[in-house]
Amino acid sequence: MFSVGDKVVYPMHGAGIIEELEHLEVDGSSQIYYVMMIPTGNLKIRIAAKKAEDIGIREVYSKDEVLNRVSSVVSAPTNMPENWNQRYKENLEKIKTGNLDEVALVFRNLLHRERDRGLSSVEKKMLQTAKQIILSEIVLSQNLEKCQAEQLLVNIVQ
Numbered sequence: 001m002f003s004v005g006d007k008v009v010y011p012m013h014g015a016g017i018i019e020e021l022e023h024l025e026v027d028g029s030s031q032i033y034y035v036m037m038i039p040t041g042n043l044k045i046r047i048a049a050k051k052a053e054d055i056g057i058r059e060v061y062s063k064d065e066v067l068n069r070v071s072s073v074v075s076a077p078t079n080m081p082e083n084w085n086q087r088y089k090e091n092l093e094k095i096k097t098g099n100l101d102e103v104a105l106v107f108r109n110l111l112h113r114e115r116d117r118g119l120s121s122v123e124k125k126m127l128q129t130a131k132q133i134i135l136s137e138i139v140l141s142q143n144l145e146k147c148q149a150e151q152l153l154v155n156i157v158q
């Protein structure tokens with residue numbers, strides 16, 4: 001169970017901080033909800049504590065681990081389907097995992113494809129989603145502002 005102040009990652013939305021634990025009455029029983037604030041998107045999410053593990057909520061990785069994971073994925077060889085529909089499905093599944101390695105792979109692959117051939121509007125949006133998820137974890141693990149985290153990510157990707 002997480003506590004107020006814990007830094008956690010919510011798949012598809014990114015990293016945030018648990019601001020409070022709410023006790024709500026749902027279907028006649030009291031349930032605990034995490035109220036999570038995601039600073040990079042200024043988003044507030046309420047998550048049932050008993051479903052957090054099933055959803056894939058996890059703690060933010062340590063400062064070094066975030067950089068190591070993103071760096072190792074960025075240097076790996078690119079392998080993506082040519083069919084955009086298949087590519088989109090595979091990338092979406094990777095983002096849904098909340099796994100930083102998988103999200104960084106999507107970011108790296110789409111970034112390379114954008115540089116080489118361009119992206120459809122759907123894939124551009126997916127590239128931005130992957131980038132925001134990575135940035136949110138960098139921001140919270142490194143205690144940086146978003147602009148500083150973006151510069152750090154640019155330096156890793158180059």
